[in-house]
Amino acid sequence: MEKVQSIGFIGGGMMAGAILDGMVNRIKKNPTEIFVSERRQERCDELHDMYGVSASTSADSFIGNVDAVLLAVKPQALDAALDEIASKVKSDARIISIVAGVPLARLEKAFPGHPIVRVMPNTPLSVGEGMSAYTFNDAAEAVKDTTAEEIFSSCGKAVKVAESLMDAVTGLSGSGPAYAFLMIDALSDGGVMAGLPRDYARIMAAQTLLGAAKMVLETGKHPDALRDAVTSPAGTTIAGVRVMEQQGVRGALIDAVMAATRRSEELGKLK
């Protein structure tokens, strides 16, 4: 199968903007081959100005011609979007969906016979540090489609997983940036309470999480081993860790991932 040249986005919101940034600024894809359908005219103008792509409030001008379609509307808006475009796509168009919770089977009903890739990215994509997981339907497997891998690895890490794991991916890395932002904010508050100016506290909290995450990825060591190295006998760290354990922070994080995973499952069943 030939490499994808032109691609049409359905939905030009926050995630689409982050993906466009990777495509245009990192993979250096020619913006004249990228088309966006976005309901809000002001956002169309913004995307055009920022990335040089063609953006309009309807997909009619491009949907029948593009080699790939990337679905980037909210789950609740998916049916209306599919009604508008499904019957008009090219017969061999590849479909990529980032819509949370929506299974391949549901997309296959709308696009029978098409190669379809379901992806769960996350917002750090916008700074080149995304975590995306993707899964193929049989038709995408048969053509060994590399479009999604190419797009999403251009703005972070991308791994292929079984579809049965996509809700768990959503609960962990899809929603995960929100957990990290909450932690950064709470740690900043702790720093302020301890006397640090707010702007320093925020940088210290964010850089500390960034550095710790980098150590896990670069050393390959278990987080517990890295934690031991910070934790001096009768020192400061064990005093802080004890409070975190007493307050159930570990259990709360596990439960947060599980709650988001269940919600992803629910979203997939809405229709």
Ligand SMILES: NC(=O)C1=CN([C@@H]2O[C@H](COP(=O)(O)OP(=O)(O)OC[C@H]3O[C@@H](n4cnc5c(N)ncnc54)[C@H](O)[C@@H]3O)[C@@H](O)[C@H]2O)C=CC1
């Ligand atoms: N925000 C996040 O962290 C993540 C979101 N996702 C998924 O990405 C998708 C997009 O999310 P966001 O970008 O955050 O949402 P968003 O609300 O920023 O963007 C969706 C855009 O689609 C437009 N739209 C709605 N119906 C349309 C239609 N029929 N034709 C053209 N445009 C239409 C809206 O005007 C809006 O700008 C969602 O399905 C979400 O589940 C996936 C991973 C992470």
Ligand SMILES: O=C(O)[C@@H]1CCC=N1
């Ligand atoms: O909150 C949501 O539904 C989306 C999916 C993953 C992250 N944000």
